Amino acid sequence: MGMTMSNNTCNKIQELNIYDKQKSLFDLGDNYIIPLYQRPYAWEDKEITQLIEDIDDVEENQKYFIGSLIVSQEDGYWEVIDGQQRLTTLFLLLNVLGIHTAKTLSFACRDKSNYTLCNIENILTEKNELIDFDRIQANINNGLKILKNTLGNRSFEDKEKFIKKLTSVILYRIEVPEHTDLNRYFEIMNTRGEQLEQHDILKASLMGYLQTNKKAQDIFALIWDACSDMDGYVQMHFKDTEIRKAIFSWDWNTIPPESWGKYEKLGKLQPQSAILPIIDNIIKKDFKIEEQETVIRNNKKIKLQYQSIIEFPVFLLHCLKCYVSKYSVTHESNETLVYELLDDKKLVEGFNRVIDHGVINGQKIVPEDFSKKFILLLLRMRFLFDKYIIKRVFDDVNVDGVWSLDEMKASSSNTPSYSQTKFIDYGEWYQKDKNPKRNKEVLMIQSALRVSYTSPKSMHWITKLLELLIKDKYKQAYMSGFCSSVETIARDAIITVFFNKCPKNSYMMGVNTPHIVFNYLDYLLWKDDFNKAPKSRKYQDFVFEFRNSVEHWYPQNPSGNFKSWEDGKDTFGNLCLLQRNINSQFSNLPPEAKKTYNERIEKGSIKLRIMSNLTIPNKGKVASYYWKDEACKQHENEMIKLLKEDCGIVEK
Secondary structure, three states, X not given: OEEEEEEOOEEEEEEEEOEEOOEEHHHOOOOEEEOOOOOOOOOOHHHHHHHHHHXXXXXXXXXXXXXXXXXXXXXXXXXXXXXXXXXXXXXXHHHHOOOXXXXXXXXXXXXXXXXXXXXXXXXXXXXXHHOOHHHOOHHHHHHHHHHHHXXXXXXHHHHHHHHHHHOOEEEEEEEOOOOOOHHHHHHHHHHHOOOOOHHXXXXXXXXXXXXXXXXXXXXXXXXXXXXXXXXXXXXXXXXXXXXXXXXXXXXXOOOOOOOXXXXXXXXXXXXXXXXXXXXXXHOOOOOOOXXXXXXXXXXXXXXXXXXXXXXXXXXXXXXXXXXXXXXXXXXXXXXXXXXXOOOHHHHHHHHHHHHHHEEEOOEEOOHHHHHHHHHHHHHHHHHHHHHHOOEEEEOOOOOOOEEEOEEEEEOOOXXXXXXXXXXXXXXXXXXXXXXXXXXXXXXXXXXXXXXXXXXXXXXXXXXXXXXXXXXXXXXXXHHHHHHHHHHHHHHHHHHHHHXXXXXXXXXXXXXXXXXXXXXXXXHHHXXXXXXXXXXXXXXXXXXXXXXXXXXXXXXXXXXOOOOOOOOOOOOHHHEEEEXXXXXXXXXXXXXXXXXXXXXXXXXXXXXXHXXXXXXXXXXXXXXXXXXXXXXXXXXXXXXXXXXXXXXXXXXX
16 A cells, blocks of 8 residues: 655655565665665664564554654665664565565665675575675674574474564655755654654544645644643643633633534644654754643742653554444444554554444445544543543652642633642532542542553553543533442453452462452552541552562462461462562562561552551461461451452352
């Protein structure tokens, strides 16, 4: 597939197969030259191994985006501005696999590099008598060795499978605008360490559907660029104050309109980079990095930095799923329309699948209509995401960051003001004491979900909440029940991955116990404590952290004279979540020895604190044996009962 854009910002974006129908991308008649201002080939084991692993991860019959290649057309050849390390490695890789490549890759004024590329076959077949080793470029030769050693150990069948996967790998070749200062472009891109990513390609593709409407393209680019910066609040990414007010109302805190006509009435928009925002922006003379927002606290300026819990490509996939849900989109052939995993490496493919095969009310999706509806949905969802989904906030006090659930609005001086997101109904406006409690509960349950699902690919709870928020009948009046909605997501997960998997009255999943079970249990324990009078609370200092290792309180292989616990060590009552560094410190110590690490235990999970408190000498038994023989079972029964009651599981 090749996408051609008729726009003065960019000539062409092309999708190139690395290898297809016995031809590689170097056999298409295109000549590539690496200019002198670029550094020589420099990829080593880490980068090359990662490339191979990426190709190994390719699923059958699914396209896989491997990167972008930024080029400028010069006198019949392509000058490679960005992506030369990957391009050169792919050239070497194909040769190591025995796939023919025409000699269409060269380096400007680098004799050793060119000599090495021209003699790859002799190097690989070790025809040393035909090689002038003084003319061999060491780094390219090293790259060949790494590739040969990595792939050479594979069987013939495994190599064939790898080559088959290679046919699904694509590269986007992108031309820069004419008259671009290539040296300056390369210098800035290299400094920023950025490449055009799939979401840049997606932007270009979606805007291409609007190419007959310059106003529509400007609206699209304005919204996309504002939403693509996931840190901070989307309102502040609209630099024109009048446009900000027109979209988010006078208070900057009203959900954006859903009507395309409202945006067409916006005044003259600042010219946007119609196709390639990164390229177009960085070649401007006034390019600079945006500074952090500041607020006034105690008569002092405090720098604030809000960090999103997901990156923009993943947010786009959440929005795509919500688009499919909101407009009841189905596949024209009754196949699965959107992928289960939120895999940003399949971003473009996922969108193309919906556009090419999606049906709404019996009619195929019109690409132009999709672009308009999606960009407005994207903005509305980003507004709701910023307001109702947790962030990490960093300031002069919290340098390591804390969980935050704040909304932003305009102050009396037209500067950003931040306060707790409201979860109160209209009739409760004068009962403001209700909101801090609800806000805290929502923050805690969301942070429990966040630390449980560490991979962005599996954070489906965000999709579910955004689907709830974006419903046509969404009103703030329903927000008092928002916490219950979040709890339901966690509760359903526990029933599915824990109770439905465990035999009756046997909860011995050991280290395979899903993290959400421990974290949701901690949430329930915290919530019960939080509802007590402030002076009676024991866990008000508790926060959800990335405790990513399941630990046995009574160890699997106890040190000293303590006996092993073969039939009970993996039971739920004997397990908790720990940070890996603490787990290594605990090692094989018996419970009473672990208990002496009081400071670490008090900063740990609530379940860990309870287990430590129950580890005491009793009934003539030392603490560790009393735990093993009696206390652990009692603790487990209490914890399982709490989970079952919350999940509505009735004992028969």
